[in-house]
Amino acid sequence: MDKTLRVGIAGLGHVGADVFRLLHEHADLLSDRTHRRIVVTAVSARDKTKDRGIDLSSVTWHDDPAAMAGDDNVDLIVELMGGAEGAAFDLVKKALEAGKSVVTANKALVALRAPDLLSILENGKGAIAYEAAVAGGVPVIKGLREGLTGNEVRAVYGILNGTCNYILSEMTATGRDFEDVLKEAQAKGYAEADPSFDVDGIDTGHKTAILAGIAFGCVPDFKSVSIEGIRGITPLDIQFADELGFRIKLLGIARQTEDGIAQSVEPCLVPKNTPVANVEGPLNAVYVDGDYVEKVLFVGAGAGGRPTASAVVADIVDMACDQYLPLMGTYKPAKLKPADMGARIGSYYLRLNVLDKPGVIADVSAILRDNRVSLETVLQRGRDPGQPVQVILTTHESTENAIKAVTQQIAALDAAVEPPHVMRIEGF
Amino acid sequence: MDKTLRVGIAGLGHVGADVFRLLHEHADLLSDRTHRRIVVTAVSARDKTKDRGIDLSSVTWHDDPAAMAGDDNVDLIVELMGGAEGAAFDLVKKALEAGKSVVTANKALVALRAPDLLSILENGKGAIAYEAAVAGGVPVIKGLREGLTGNEVRAVYGILNGTCNYILSEMTATGRDFEDVLKEAQAKGYAEADPSFDVDGIDTGHKTAILAGIAFGCVPDFKSVSIEGIRGITPLDIQFADELGFRIKLLGIARQTEDGIAQSVEPCLVPKNTPVANVEGPLNAVYVDGDYVEKVLFVGAGAGGRPTASAVVADIVDMACDQYLPLMGTYKPAKLKPADMGARIGSYYLRLNVLDKPGVIADVSAILRDNRVSLETVLQRGRDPGQPVQVILTTHESTENAIKAVTQQIAALDAAVEPPHVMRIEGF
Numbered sequence: 001m002d003k004t005l006r007v008g009i010a011g012l013g014h015v016g017a018d019v020f021r022l023l024h025e026h027a028d029l030l031s032d033r034t035h036r037r038i039v040v041t042a043v044s045a046r047d048k049t050k051d052r053g054i055d056l057s058s059v060t061w062h063d064d065p066a067a068m069a070g071d072d073n074v075d076l077i078v079e080l081m082g083g084a085e086g087a088a089f090d091l092v093k094k095a096l097e098a099g100k101s102v103v104t105a106n107k108a109l110v111a112l113r114a115p116d117l118l119s120i121l122e123n124g125k126g127a128i129a130y131e132a133a134v135a136g137g138v139p140v141i142k143g144l145r146e147g148l149t150g151n152e153v154r155a156v157y158g159i160l161n162g163t164c165n166y167i168l169s170e171m172t173a174t175g176r177d178f179e180d181v182l183k184e185a186q187a188k189g190y191a192e193a194d195p196s197f198d199v200d201g202i203d204t205g206h207k208t209a210i211l212a213g214i215a216f217g218c219v220p221d222f223k224s225v226s227i228e229g230i231r232g233i234t235p236l237d238i239q240f241a242d243e244l245g246f247r248i249k250l251l252g253i254a255r256q257t258e259d260g261i262a263q264s265v266e267p268c269l270v271p272k273n274t275p276v277a278n279v280e281g282p283l284n285a286v287y288v289d290g291d292y293v294e295k296v297l298f299v300g301a302g303a304g305g306r307p308t309a310s311a312v313v314a315d316i317v318d319m320a321c322d323q324y325l326p327l328m329g330t331y332k333p334a335k336l337k338p339a340d341m342g343a344r345i346g347s348y349y350l351r352l353n354v355l356d357k358p359g360v361i362a363d364v365s366a367i368l369r370d371n372r373v374s375l376e377t378v379l380q381r382g383r384d385p386g387q388p389v390q391v392i393l394t395t396h397e398s399t400e401n402a403i404k405a406v407t408q409q410i411a412a413l414d415a416a417v418e419p420p421h422v423m424r425i426e427g428f
Numbered sequence: 429m430d431k432t433l434r435v436g437i438a439g440l441g442h443v444g445a446d447v448f449r450l451l452h453e454h455a456d457l458l459s460d461r462t463h464r465r466i467v468v469t470a471v472s473a474r475d476k477t478k479d480r481g482i483d484l485s486s487v488t489w490h491d492d493p494a495a496m497a498g499d500d501n502v503d504l505i506v507e508l509m510g511g512a513e514g515a516a517f518d519l520v521k522k523a524l525e526a527g528k529s530v531v532t533a534n535k536a537l538v539a540l541r542a543p544d545l546l547s548i549l550e551n552g553k554g555a556i557a558y559e560a561a562v563a564g565g566v567p568v569i570k571g572l573r574e575g576l577t578g579n580e581v582r583a584v585y586g587i588l589n590g591t592c593n594y595i596l597s598e599m600t601a602t603g604r605d606f607e608d609v610l611k612e613a614q615a616k617g618y619a620e621a622d623p624s625f626d627v628d629g630i631d632t633g634h635k636t637a638i639l640a641g642i643a644f645g646c647v648p649d650f651k652s653v654s655i656e657g658i659r660g661i662t663p664l665d666i667q668f669a670d671e672l673g674f675r676i677k678l679l680g681i682a683r684q685t686e687d688g689i690a691q692s693v694e695p696c697l698v699p700k701n702t703p704v705a706n707v708e709g710p711l712n713a714v715y716v717d718g719d720y721v722e723k724v725l726f727v728g729a730g731a732g733g734r735p736t737a738s739a740v741v742a743d744i745v746d747m748a749c750d751q752y753l754p755l756m757g758t759y760k761p762a763k764l765k766p767a768d769m770g771a772r773i774g775s776y777y778l779r780l781n782v783l784d785k786p787g788v789i790a791d792v793s794a795i796l797r798d799n800r801v802s803l804e805t806v807l808q809r810g811r812d813p814g815q816p817v818q819v820i821l822t823t824h825e826s827t828e829n830a831i832k833a834v835t836q837q838i839a840a841l842d843a844a845v846e847p848p849h850v851m852r853i854e855g856f
Contacts, residue, residue, distance in 0.1 A: 018720070022578055022720055026578065026579075026580060029580060029645075030577070030578070032645065032758045032759055032760045033577055033645075033757060033758050033759070035759050131575070137720070137721035137722070137724065138721075138724055139570075139571045139574070139575020139576060139724070142567075142570060142571070142574060142575045143567045143570070143571060143575065143726075146567070146570060146574075146742060146745070146746065147559070147567020147570045147571065147739075147742050148565075148567060148738060148742065149458070149461055149741070149742050149745045150450055150454065150458070150737065150738045150739075150740075150741030150742055150744075150745065151454075151738055152454060152457060217457075217460065217461075273706055274706060275703035275704075275706045275707055275713075275725075275727055276703075277706075278701055278702060278703045278705075278706055279703055285703075290738060292446070292450055292565070292734040292735065292737055292738040292741075293565035293566075293728060293729060293734070293735045293738035293739075294565070294728070294729050294734075294735060295728060295729075296565065296566055296567070296726070296727065296728035296729075297703075297725070297726070297727040297728060298571075298724070298725070298726055298727075299703055299724065299725040299726075299727070300721060300722070300723060300724035300725060301721060301722050301723075301724075306720045306721070306722075307720065307721045307722060309578065309720055310576060310578045310579055310718060310720040310721035311575075311578075311721075312578075313577070313578030313720075314574060314575050314576065314577050314578055316578075317574070317577045317578065318574065321751075321753070323749075323751045325749070329461060330460045330461050331460055331461070331463050332460045
């Protein structure tokens with residue numbers, strides 16, 4: 001048996017308590033797998049008196065998390081406080097500078113502070129692992145950075161936020177609208193009181209930036225991720241998508257294009273008979289498209305104390321076995337070159353709300369023709385002369401710029417009741 | 429830059445040639461990721477004159493693969509010859525005894541010779557990695573053995589043979605029968621001239637035994653895998669399964685039960701609206717069910733030169749970074765305790781071919797009652813007094829022994845035209 005690994009945990013919310021529980025419950029299993037004992041020796045959290053269902057009597061309590069970095073009885077820091085600034089960054093920096101390794105579930109930290117982390121790592125002796133930062137319990141960072149390391153990655157994309165996927169799944173299953181399902185999700189604890197971080201796509205953006213960094217050997221560049229959330233999705237869109245053979249999913253997408261890396265978060269139509277369309281509720285799903293392996297899909301619980309603890313412990317075990325890699329999987333992380341998003345190619349879904357009167361479809365068709373966008377499907381449900389009707393178009397491949405021009409010109413028609421609702425169709 | 433890793437490849441079929449190609453094409457990428465150059469210095473194959481589209485002028489050719497183990501210009505052996513006996517085992521043994529590590533795609537070797545490999549590894553200095561042995565390019569061994577190492581695994585199961593999945597997908601899509609689709613698959617190169625290794629479930633059995641070994645920290649025990657292939661599946665079964673909301677998939681399943689590990693390969697009904705039911709064609713899919721993470725799914729190309737090369741190179745990179753684990757993921761591999769398969773619990777599908785005459789359903793119902801099997805669905809299509817008709821039953825959970833008794837007793841009825849066709853229903 002090798003030397004005991006002494007772990008300090010900062011942050012004892014659901015994930016922290018479950019990491020503590022897992023390391024205790026599976027202590028023998030983990031020692032069979034690592035040839036070491038892994039023992040929690042110190043913890044830090046806000047409230048010392050709170051009952052978390054775990055026995056903290058034999059561990060050192062630190063009121064100041066940063067003090068754990070200097071605790072001689074701690075070899076490895078597990079950072080579960082969250083946030084890119086303040087206490088979390090401070091602790092990670094101090095730990096790495098003291099030559100201690102860090103395991104974190106903090107996606108904002110990796111997405112936003114990677115340049116700082118890289119420069120600290122260059123001078124310190126510790127390493128950072130962050131499997132739990134993307135897709136919770138699903139080992140997608142390991143899968144991408146190690147399991148698919150032989151590939152030049154063409155794209156990485158998926159369902160990265162369980163709250164949004166739960167809301168969209170419920171809207172699809174019940175026909176209810178966004179606000180209604182959001183309220184229920186909040187009541188059930190699937191969505192935060194302030195849901196904007198999730199439903200406006202920021203969280204998915206952080207994860208997309210991290211995946212892009214690993215996939216393309218770049219420093220994560222969150223600022224160049226084009227982000228749109230799910231507030232604009234209506235039951236009508238879900239119903240028309242269904243008629244056309246699609247489901248609507250919020251996807252984070254990072255794709256190698258001719259002129260750089262295109263990163264986006266947006267609701268997309270995906271074909272119903274694909275595995276990813278059948279990933280429902282709070283699950284996450286990530287595709288990696290590599291030049292040798294083609295498409296590999298990972299699916300599982302993207303959040304929750306126990307699944308996230310599974311990912312945190314996987315990193316702890318890697319550290320216990322002295323297995324760690326450079327932060328972004330490469331010894332030469334490049335600056336990410338963002339693509340011109342307007343030049344992206346794709347098929348699109350447009351839902352028009354227009355007055356049902358002669359000549360409207362002719363006007364729309366002319367706009368499409370003038371912008372060299374070719375139609376795949378036109379769908380009009382019902383007729384109601386002089387009144388607003390929904391007209392659904394799907395297009396063949398065209399540039400995003402062309403679709404934007406089409407959208408603006410249609411919005412300017414007299415017959416347009418509101419601007420068109422536009423979503424990409426992802427083929428898989 | 430660290431020391432160059434010199435690789436010897438034994439076997440230059442599709443996979444071997446693609447490994448050679450990948451290491452050459454992505455040499456810079458891999459050196460950015462490993463801080464080493466990875467160079468093929470020696471190869472061995474049957475036919476030196478064959479054109480494989482790769483330039484072998486700068487590598488040493490060995491007629492005898494085992495000679496590579498003693499080549500001072502080779503640090504790592506990639507074994508792609510296949511087979512549990514003979515040249516493959518001989519080379520691996522010699523390499524490990526010489527302190528060289530081995531990367532292999534050889535599932536039979538790991539499934540059948542693990543006890544020998546373990547004892548060689550105990551005395552040698554090398555290590556073995558075998559990501560490509562299960563699910564081709566999908567990094568499921570890494571996912572299970574490292575990414576989910578924090579879990580006590582409850583079950584691991586999935587679609588592990590692309591040939592069978594292709595045949596079942598085609599039968600489902602076209603309504604054609606097994607023999608017809610098999611012939612087409614053979615013509616297209618998706619199935620071997622002698623297809624029994626695939627369609628009779630042996631290949632899936634090898635992979636199931638390997639996954640079970642890793643999942644439960646045991647020496648793989650292929651002999652205790654209960655195996656049934658897909659030759660018995662008819663278009664009728666596929667059609668009835670569809671009506672009931674299911675697709676038919678050949679699954680390899682290893683599950684922890686109260687009295688041991690239940691390992692089986694069998695065609696199963698899986699609900700249509702699950703990701704795994706939508707894994708079509710030659711793709712593979714593996715679920716891991718862990719006590720902390722719940723269910724994680726991996727999907728991708730289970731065979732083919734390039735995807736398999738992706739997995740082989742992932743192992744080479746791990747070796748280049750001195751990252752390797754004990755063969756079955758634990759320092760204390762146990763002897764696998766096989767479960768009593770008859771005691772397994774599950775829901776079942778039974779298709780009866782019986783004469784349409786009064787009292788038959790009453791007889792069948794009595795048999796079910798006497799064996800304490802309760803019905804969920806009864807489906808009879810058409811009526812044709814005195815002639816054979818198909819009657820489909822699905823049951824609630826019962827033991828396999830009870831279902832076997834039911835099957836035998838129904839087969840013995842005067843009205844039975846043939847014995848019932850039985851398949852498990854897997855819930856996911």
